[in-house]
Amino acid sequence: QKEVEQDPGPLSVPEGAIVSLNCTYSNSAFQYFMWYRQYSRKGPELLMYTYSSGNKEDGRFTAQVDKSSKYISLFIRDSQPSDSATYLCAMSGYNNAGNMLTFGGGTRLMVKP
Amino acid sequence: EAGVTQSPTHLIKTRGQQATLRCSPISGHTSVYWYQQALGLGLQFLLWYDEGEERNRGNFPPRFSGRQFPNYSSELNVNALELEDSALYLCASSFEGSGSPLHFGNGTRLTVT
Numbered sequence: 001q002k003e004v005e006q007d008p009g010p011l012s013v014p015e016g017a018i019v020s021l022n023c024t025y026s027n028s029a030f031q032y033f034m035w036y037r038q039y040s041r042k043g044p045e046l047l048m049y050t051y052s053s054g055n056k057e058d059g060r061f062t063a064q065v066d067k068s069s070k071y072i073s074l075f076i077r078d079s080q081p082s083d084s085a086t087y088l089c090a091m092s093g094y095n096n097a098g099n100m101l102t103f104g105g106g107t108r109l110m111v112k113p
Numbered sequence: 114e115a116g117v118t119q120s121p122t123h124l125i126k127t128r129g130q131q132a133t134l135r136c137s138p139i140s141g142h143t144s145v146y147w148y149q150q151a152l153g154l155g156l157q158f159l160l161w162y163d164e165g166e167e168r169n170r171g172n173f174p175p176r177f178s179g180r181q182f183p184n185y186s187s188e189l190n191v192n193a194l195e196l197e198d199s200a201l202y203l204c205a206s207s208f209e210g211s212g213s214p215l216h217f218g219n220g221t222r223l224t225v226t
Contacts, residue, residue, distance in 0.1 A: 045217070
């Protein structure tokens, strides 16, 4: 079993839809949770960053962390064709591991006009 | 502010040769991380450097090595290249200290023929 599980998709939605992306994890040591967006032939771009449990909102994006269930989510409101990309969840917080991230496999999102 | 820069963008090598990949971190960041993104395998942690020292390495053979220079830039060397080393190699940087998010470059696409 992988430390971080993420549905690979692809997830296809119409423009304007609300998108829900999710990850589950097994290691309770994780404390910092991130979402990255990766366009084709580009590096991952940091979208959202949260510490411990709770919600964080930034424009059309909302990140949720439920440490008791070991479950994190990213919601995208009013999705746009430009949101079409692969979304990667990532986590850190091991002792003596610096900010080394453990990634999910990524979910490919397609937003159709 | 300039982001993480990597060179070269693309690199084509023959099996058995050596490859050298370079990374310049964001100004002020002292930690550099290397990840391999092979098709279908997601992002796999390779190496972590901080203040010129190797702090941790992932589950990769010793022919993957690197170093960090006094200006915090970094080099990844891959010796005795194998076909399965073909991948996108991503460099990320962060501030020292737990909880600092990683910022990625656009990677070097290594192709081994």
